[in-house]
Amino acid sequence: MHIGFSESDYPDIRALPLFAEMAPDHFQSLMRGAYVQTFPPHIELITEGDPCDFLHIIMSGSVDLFASWNGHETCMATVRPISTFILAATIKDAQYLMSARTLEKSRIVLLPSQDVRAIFDVDHHFARAIVNELAICYRSVVKVQKDLKLRTSLERLANYLLRLQARSGGGMKFELSFEKRRLASYLGMTPENLSRAFKGLRPYGVTVDGNTISIGDIEDLKRFARPSPLIDDHST
Amino acid sequence: MHIGFSESDYPDIRALPLFAEMAPDHFQSLMRGAYVQTFPPHIELITEGDPCDFLHIIMSGSVDLFASWNGHETCMATVRPISTFILAATIKDAQYLMSARTLEKSRIVLLPSQDVRAIFDVDHHFARAIVNELAICYRSVVKVQKDLKLRTSLERLANYLLRLQARSGGGMKFELSFEKRRLASYLGMTPENLSRAFKGLRPYGVTVDGNTISIGDIEDLKRFARPSPLIDDHST
DNA sequence: CGCTATGTTGATCCATATCAATAAGTGTGG
DNA sequence: CCACACTTATTGATATGGATCAACATAGCG
Numbered sequence: 001m002h003i004g005f006s007e008s009d010y011p012d013i014r015a016l017p018l019f020a021e022m023a024p025d026h027f028q029s030l031m032r033g034a035y036v037q038t039f040p041p042h043i044e045l046i047t048e049g050d051p052c053d054f055l056h057i058i059m060s061g062s063v064d065l066f067a068s069w070n071g072h073e074t075c076m077a078t079v080r081p082i083s084t085f086i087l088a089a090t091i092k093d094a095q096y097l098m099s100a101r102t103l104e105k106s107r108i109v110l111l112p113s114q115d116v117r118a119i120f121d122v123d124h125h126f127a128r129a130i131v132n133e134l135a136i137c138y139r140s141v142v143k144v145q146k147d148l149k150l151r152t153s154l155e156r157l158a159n160y161l162l163r164l165q166a167r168s169g170g171g172m173k174f175e176l177s178f179e180k181r182r183l184a185s186y187l188g189m190t191p192e193n194l195s196r197a198f199k200g201l202r203p204y205g206v207t208v209d210g211n212t213i214s215i216g217d218i219e220d221l222k223r224f225a226r227p228s229p230l231i232d233d234h235s236t
Numbered sequence: 237m238h239i240g241f242s243e244s245d246y247p248d249i250r251a252l253p254l255f256a257e258m259a260p261d262h263f264q265s266l267m268r269g270a271y272v273q274t275f276p277p278h279i280e281l282i283t284e285g286d287p288c289d290f291l292h293i294i295m296s297g298s299v300d301l302f303a304s305w306n307g308h309e310t311c312m313a314t315v316r317p318i319s320t321f322i323l324a325a326t327i328k329d330a331q332y333l334m335s336a337r338t339l340e341k342s343r344i345v346l347l348p349s350q351d352v353r354a355i356f357d358v359d360h361h362f363a364r365a366i367v368n369e370l371a372i373c374y375r376s377v378v379k380v381q382k383d384l385k386l387r388t389s390l391e392r393l394a395n396y397l398l399r400l401q402a403r404s405g406g407g408m409k410f411e412l413s414f415e416k417r418r419l420a421s422y423l424g425m426t427p428e429n430l431s432r433a434f435k436g437l438r439p440y441g442v443t444v445d446g447n448t449i450s451i452g453d454i455e456d457l458k459r460f461a462r463p464s465p466l467i468d469d470h471s472t
Numbered sequence: 473c474g475c476t477a478t479g480t481t482g483a484t485c486c487a488t489a490t491c492a493a494t495a496a497g498t499g500t501g502g
Numbered sequence: 503c504c505a506c507a508c509t510t511a512t513t514g515a516t517a518t519g520g521a522t523c524a525a526c527a528t529a530g531c532g
Binding site: 473474475476477478479480481482483484485486487488489490491492493494495496497498499500501502 | 503504505506507508509510511512513514515516517518519520521522523524525526527528529530531532
Binding site: 067068089091094095097120127134145146229 | 284285303304305306308310312323324325327328330331333334356357360363364366367368370371372373374375377378379380381382384385386387424462464465466467472
């Protein structure tokens with residue numbers, strides 16, 4: 001336990017909205033039970049169906065949340081530092097609904113679920129923060145569901161690129177943050193179809209060179225993509 | 237205000253997991269600000285994008301939660317008594333992500349959002365219950381997303397029928413709870429496609445007569461549908 | 473008793489999946 | 503450091519699930 005744990009992580013964790021407002025001694029008590037581990041790439045951290053023993057916090061690297069059924073697998077989300085994942089299963093003390101694997105070398109903090117629930121029961125600020133976090137997660141999934149049901153794959157890709165462009169600083173050139181096959185899975189299509197979808201966006205000024213995307217005219221792409229804050233704004 | 241409000245609703249509301257554990261005077265204070273209204277069928281109660289003013293509780297009837305984009309519309313969920321809806325928007329004080337309309341004559345309790353947030357800030361049991369409710373909602377949407385991404389429409393229909401059959405008491409014959417066109421939209425397909433999907437399930441013993449579904453052999457259908465608790469069990 | 477919305481069926485079209493082949497990386501071990 | 507193996511990306515050919523369009527039947531409902 002407490003493998004490789006360093007108190008230098010404290011301030012970063014403490015700064016997360018989830019932990020920022022809680023009482024100092026409650027935070028300390030949570031951290032006492034925590035341990036940290038650095039995982040190599042492509043390690044399965046959790047498996048759907050397993051009971052939930054830990055709340056995970058990713059400090060560096062990246063983690064893929066995915067789900068499978070009947071031999072198929074699909075990417076549900078990608079988690080990047082610094083954030084928590086599988087909060088709902090922790091709270092409900094339920095089975096994981098998704099599996100998680102590292103995409104690259106990643107440093108992960110593990111908080112025993114029962115500690116989280118115990119502190120949650122006595123710290124009102126923490127409870128408040130959890131509600132807020134869960135509401136954001138919930139609304140985020142609803143947006144994904146709308147994206148999936150109301151748009152074609154070409155429209156999903158166009159809107160994804162617009163979101164990524166904004167997140168990347170607003171330049172006309174930016175990098176895909178992960179493999180195309182994973183992006184395809186996230187968007188609910190096959191890699192072949194994604195390849196063709198990129199070409200389908202060329203009339204709207206999108207060009208691809210490896211992992212670098214260039215957008216000729218944002219307004220042109222927006223006219224096609226019709227982004228909506230009620231689907232594409234993942235901050236509220 | 238307080239239109240048609242009757243204290244006879246108190247016990248039913250109080251019995252909801254969301255309100256069951258909170259302090260009596262907090263509950264009273266919430267109820268004081270509440271009002272009730274009975275709406276005719278096909279009335280739009282809330283519109284996506286509007287600011288969230290009320291937490292809604294459905295006491296009788298049924299309500300359709302739907303979303304639209306670019307001229308398309310899709311059914312996200314159907315709400316039945318007695319439960320709350322749009323809790324996340326209430327908590328976040330954010331825009332509605334979905335619209336809601338009555339499917340039939342419905343009795344709805346409206347709790348001003350600011351009251352809900354105010355009580356939430358002072359009542360730990362209420363906060364605990366909200367967390368629980370949100371976690372359930374979140375996990376429910378994740379399951380829907382898995383259903384949409386991992387299954388074909390035929391598989392979604394088959395699993396939907398198995399869930400409905402279980403909910404209806406386990407008999408071999410049961411009724412569709414709503415129109416086929418809405419079911420089609422919920423399952424992410426067109427009405428025409430749903431019609432054909434029902435026929436596609438005939439080899440597995442499913443027969444349809446109007447709104448009555450008969451299943452010849454549950455095990456036979458299950459062999460095709462391959463239901464999974466991690467997708468189809470909407471209670472955890 | 474019509475009127476209107478819903479459901480079914482058929483014909484056709486389109487988007488996307490699948491299968492197959494090739495090219496281009498990427499990592500590994502000699 | 504390079505050769506080899508393996509994974510990923512692209513492209514083409516084809517198959518298929520599902521959407522669309524159109525016609526008709528049917529069932530609620532005023």
